[in-house]
Amino acid sequence: MEPVVAKPRGPAPDAELLRRFRSGEAAAFDEIVRTHRRTVYHVARRVLGRHEDADEAAQLTFVKAWRALGRFRGDSSIRTWLVRIALNVSRSMWSARREQVGLEDLQELPDAGEGSEGRLGRRQDRRRIRQAVTRLPPRQREVVLLKVFSEMTYAEVAEVLQLSEGTVKAHLHQAVSNLRRRLAETVD
Amino acid sequence: MDRARFDNELAELLADPAAPDREARIAALAACCDEHPGGRELVALLARSPERRDPQPDPGPEYWATFDARVTERVRAAERVHGRRSALAIASVAAAIGLAVGLWMFAPGTGPADDAVVAGREVREPVVAVPGPALPDALISALDAAEPADPVAVDLVAGLDEDWLDPVAGLDAPADDGAPELELDEGWMFPETYGLDAAGRGALLEWIREQEARLRGGRV
Numbered sequence: 001m002e003p004v005v006a007k008p009r010g011p012a013p014d015a016e017l018l019r020r021f022r023s024g025e026a027a028a029f030d031e032i033v034r035t036h037r038r039t040v041y042h043v044a045r046r047v048l049g050r051h052e053d054a055d056e057a058a059q060l061t062f063v064k065a066w067r068a069l070g071r072f073r074g075d076s077s078i079r080t081w082l083v084r085i086a087l088n089v090s091r092s093m094w095s096a097r098r099e100q101v102g103l104e105d106l107q108e109l110p111d112a113g114e115g116s117e118g119r120l121g122r123r124q125d126r127r128r129i130r131q132a133v134t135r136l137p138p139r140q141r142e143v144v145l146l147k148v149f150s151e152m153t154y155a156e157v158a159e160v161l162q163l164s165e166g167t168v169k170a171h172l173h174q175a176v177s178n179l180r181r182r183l184a185e186t187v188d
Numbered sequence: 189m190d191r192a193r194f195d196n197e198l199a200e201l202l203a204d205p206a207a208p209d210r211e212a213r214i215a216a217l218a219a220c221c222d223e224h225p226g227g228r229e230l231v232a233l234l235a236r237s238p239e240r241r242d243p244q245p246d247p248g249p250e251y252w253a254t255f256d257a258r259v260t261e262r263v264r265a266a267e268r269v270h271g272r273r274s275a276l277a278i279a280s281v282a283a284a285i286g287l288a289v290g291l292w293m294f295a296p297g298t299g300p301a302d303d304a305v306v307a308g309r310e311v312r313e314p315v316v317a318v319p320g321p322a323l324p325d326a327l328i329s330a331l332d333a334a335e336p337a338d339p340v341a342v343d344l345v346a347g348l349d350e351d352w353l354d355p356v357a358g359l360d361a362p363a364d365d366g367a368p369e370l371e372l373d374e375g376w377m378f379p380e381t382y383g384l385d386a387a388g389r390g391a392l393l394e395w396i397r398e399q400e401a402r403l404r405g406g407r408v
Contacts, residue, residue, distance in 0.1 A: 033259050037252070042244050051247060062259045063266050125229045126242065148202045148233075149242040169203075176199040176230065184226030 014078045021069055029069065033062055036079055040086045046145045047090035048097070057093055061086040080159040083152075087142060087160060132182040140175035143168055189220045194227060201234050290396050 020028035037058065044057035064085050072081060133144050139161070146157045147168070158165045189197070197217055201207055214234050221228045233241055 029263075030256060030260070033256050037255055037259075038246075041247070045244050046242070051245075055247075055251075058255075059259055059262055063262050066263045067266065125232055129229055129233060130242065148238075151205075151238050154203070169199075172203055173196060173199045176202065177195045180195060180198070180224065180226040180230055182226070183229050184224075 014074060017078065018069070018072065018074055029066060032065070032069075032078060032082075036082050037062075039079060040082050043083050043086045043145070043150065044090045046149060047087065047094055047142075053093055053097070054090075057086060057090045060089045064089065076159045080156050083146070083156075084160045084162075087146075091138070128183060128186060129179070132179050132186070135182055136175055136178055139163075140171050140178060143171040144175050144179070147172055189216065189223070191224055194220055194224050198227070198230050198234070202230075205238050287396065287399065290392055 017028050017032055021032075040061050041054055041058040044061070045051065045054035048054050048057060061082060065082055068085075072078075076084075133141055136144065142161060143157060146152045146160060147154070152160070154165045154168055157163075158168045161168065163171075194217065197213060201210060201213060201217075207213065214231065217227070217231050217234070221231055
């Protein structure tokens with residue numbers, strides 16, 4: 001199984017990549033794409049559900065990153081910066097899709113399943129949780145996607161969402177209460 | 189366990205897979221699920237390892253094998269559009285400056301004075317203090333009246349008003365914005381304005397008149 005959010009594995013440090021990119025070395029950007037493409041794709045996939053949409057969002061994320069990288073100051077890591085762009089792109093696509101197809105259709109997100117060991121009850125639970133997450137207010141939904149499902153630290157989530165860590169924690173607590181209430185409403 | 193504490197425990201354990209006494213705390217939550225409807229699924233979620241909470245399928249090696257090349261292709265496409273827009277923006281600024289210089293040079297009583305004339309008369313005002321002549325009223329009116337639907341006007345504005353400086357916002361990558369390509373007429377650029385001979389000046393005057401006529405009414 002693919003790591004939920006791939007951690008960079010042995011690439012050049014961010015500062016070195018930025019220096020090489022600014023000096024006109026195209027390979028530096030290629031390395032950034034190679035290192036972070038899975039992270040970006042999976043964030044988009046979690047927000048958008050469908051592979052086709054996640055692919056488009058991931059591609060757009062890197063095009064935008066390429067345009068902005070020269071001005072990126074390195075206040076955050078490249079990884080959290082890319083996740084932020086991916087989240088913004090996915091958010092826009094999500095809004096556009098919701099206008100087109102309606103919320104109900106969006107809740108039918110594909111289930112990754114668990115292969116041969118998957119059990120119907122567990123899959124149904126996961127589907128219900130995912131539907132409940134879909135109905136959360138945007139900030140709470142994003143905190144759950146990044147913190148609970150993507151295993152980012154509070155500091156990273158705060159960096160991505162441009163919030164304080166305290167605010168991220170507050171959103172998570174509210175999200176959990178809301179999730180439980182929504183799940184209670186949909187008990188079979 | 190009251191509801192607020194139940195929810196807090198859930199949130200803390202979901203956020204921290206390495207929380208102290210994790211298993212005992214999960215067991216305590218599981219024992220209270222009946223009192224707190226909706227809690228059962230979340231406690232079950234807690235019991236799973238983080239990577240199994242919401243597993244995502246990987247698109248596979250074939251997908252990743254083409255991913256980088258597709259990014260490169262889209263970046264190049266965006267680069268080409270950016271280059272065209274920058275060139276257009278520079279050309280339009282240069283055109284405006286050239287037009288203003290041309291009008292200033294050929295307006296009666298203005299323009300750089302001939303050396304022989306300067307030698308024979310007293311300079312009354314410092315050169316730096318002399319403001320340039322205003323553009324003819326007719327030209328200003330024509331520029332003001334340029335319709336927004338004019339493709340040249342619209343595209344010139346679009347060339348300067350892009351989201352280039354804010355790549356994080358919006359979705360409208362230049363390659364995908366669907367905006368029509370700008371098509372310029374042959375010879376739309378003005379002639380060279382420096383070192384003109386008499387014939388060149390005549391050509392420049394003719395070009396300026398054409399542009400004025402074009403702005404007043406039909407395109408030339």
